[in-house]
Amino acid sequence: MIDLDKELNPQQADAAKTTEGPVLILAGAGSGKTRTIVYRISHLIEDLRVDPWNILALTFTNKAAKEMKDRVGSMLPEGMKAPNISTFHSTCLRIMFSHADKLGYTSSFEIADAADQKAVMREVYKKLNIDTKLIPEKRAAREISEAKDSLKDPEKYAQDNFGDFSKKQFIDIYREYQAHLMHNNSMDFDDLIMNTVKLFKKYPDVLESYQEKFKYIMVDEYQDTNTAQFEFIRLLADKYKNLCVVGDDDQSIYKFRGADIRNILDFEEHYPTAKVVKLEENYRSTSNILAAANEVIANNSERKSKELWTKTPEGSKIRFRQLDTASGEAAFIADDIRKRVEEGAKLGDFAILIRTNIQSKEFEDAFRVRRMDYEIVKGLRFWDTKVIKDVSAYLLTVAGGSNDMRTNRIINLPKRGIGASSVDKVAAFAAENGLSLFDACCRVDEIPGVSGKALAGIKSFTEMILSIREESKSMKLSEVVKRIISDSGYDQYMLMESDSTEKYAEMKDYINKLKEALDSYEEETDEPDLIDFMRQNGVEGSTIDKVTDDSNTDRVMVMTMHNAKGLEFPNVYVSGMEQGIFPGFGSIMSDDPMAIEEERRLCYVALTRAEKTLTLTSSRQRMINGERRFYAISQFMKEIPDELLDMNVQPKKAEKKERVIPEARKIARAAFEEKPVAFSAGFKNAKAGAFSTSAPKPDYEVGDRVRHFKMGEGTVKSIVPGGRDYEVTVEFDSVGIKKMFAGFAKLKKI
DNA sequence: CTAGGATCATCAATT
């Protein structure tokens, strides 16, 4: 028996014990939300003897799912089967896997990711002859995504917007877009949810089987749900009504991707018998930080009444500094962190939160110059990498996939002299004869108008694929990858594309990671299914983490506020506290008064990330889109009471010092701090180091044979001393005469 | 068909 009263505070325990019927847990920032959910699940399984497979916990991100899975796993006894804890999309993917045929797909359907969607949209525009300047593709994609999020398929959308002139074209675009996806047997991310709801509505018996399977349902970050997700949950929980949703209306920051805050605000209306539990004790931040966050969010009109409190001490005041320039702002923060690290803090205890990604550049420079370890947290996932997507497209094509999106991606990659017009001709032939693009390529001889380079290119392309396909039957998937990148010339292509050895090594690294993933998949799985593997990874993307060669985690984190949601750091800097940056220009100008409230919630999220200290900074001017602009201090600063703030009243001095460093001196200092042996570290560093370093005389002479990492072997024609480096002219055997700087080219004498 | 110069658009971002 788990002693919930001992492990949890009274509200948390109440939430964990209420297992039957609808429950809304309003969990403020840092109130032990995950802990509560984890205990609730363990309580269900261990004390109430609910079978783990009858429990479904839904999250938005794979990261959240993984964390919850790990924490639940460590609490359950050895060998106990784990409950279903996964994302909405992953759950729906699994459901679709079993029932796709009922909706007109085959079970080998694929997932269309953002890049695929874009490609499809281009096709649609071409077919409907729509000018991308009249309706930006992004606008149409958004409209479609919104339609799907609110469960409108093309027919429903057409009905609802009948006679609305402004929507007329979207109706056509949506219909055509969906037809293209269907033709490629593909679902986009929004389809996964919409189709599952469709399935449930169309097949009550299927729905019931899942209602029986998932008797207890939990939803994390409920404030982020959209209409489709709401309906998905509603249907699943309709039989037993054991639905526990956890969220915080004050942390709803994803309206721009369809989240409907009404779902959480109106939960008690949707479920009149719902029990509401509020978790308001905060275990994360000092009371000063909490007070500031509370004061800011209090300016919002529509919220559930909730106020965080804490037993922790006041802590230091919240610092605010206004600097003159964005680089000055970054310099101030970097210097401040360096100072505090010298006083004993760890780099890893610091995070810098930014509103937009462009702000990250200044910090990148500031930390690089100071040789401080940092990480700019980007959204890029392994499976979204170009290299991986390219190779995956090859793999799926070799596997016999009839997905035109995949074929399209690789047909002329690397370049085989197959241009758009040739592809169009093949595509037309394919359409006429009901073939896939690849099958049409195989019959290219019958296609009129395709000749010369294009014809040869298509022939060698299909021959290559078919021959690998033939041999692949007796190969491991990782060996197929190897064959693909050598036979297709992709290896050579990577070499040409990469402008540094590091970049090339990184690409190879990605491919090796892919091979490893394929190997372990084949080992672990009885009946390996490449399509299922790819599909799974397209949605979950978690099998392989982003390739980071640095195992040292003690570094300053720089990330957007959106990215920081759910995380916490001892010391937080919020950069860009300016009217027009944060709140953003768009929300100030918006005619929707709720827009500024969303920004304010984002501010609330940002402030509540901090445990011990919080520093807010702004810049008087900023270079935006290449022009200098001036900014006033953010309105959110005024919403924090003065008595909580340390405004640094006097020292204009310290600030001035940062201001007067002329650009030139800063660069000089940067160069000075750069390693003297800059040329060994690749192009990027070489550029910065060039200010203070001159290259040594090359160890080859005119007439010598040399090797270049990219262009192969050649003969040195001339060596001319330049300003700070030697300009070498080489006649390469393969690519002819090239001029290059000795320091950059890294030529090896043979 | 391709390369590379001209032009354009520019918030946040998971799955």
Next chain:
DNA sequence: ATGATCCTAG
């Protein structure tokens, strides 16, 4: 400032 996309000459 920057990266993606369009356009045009060869």
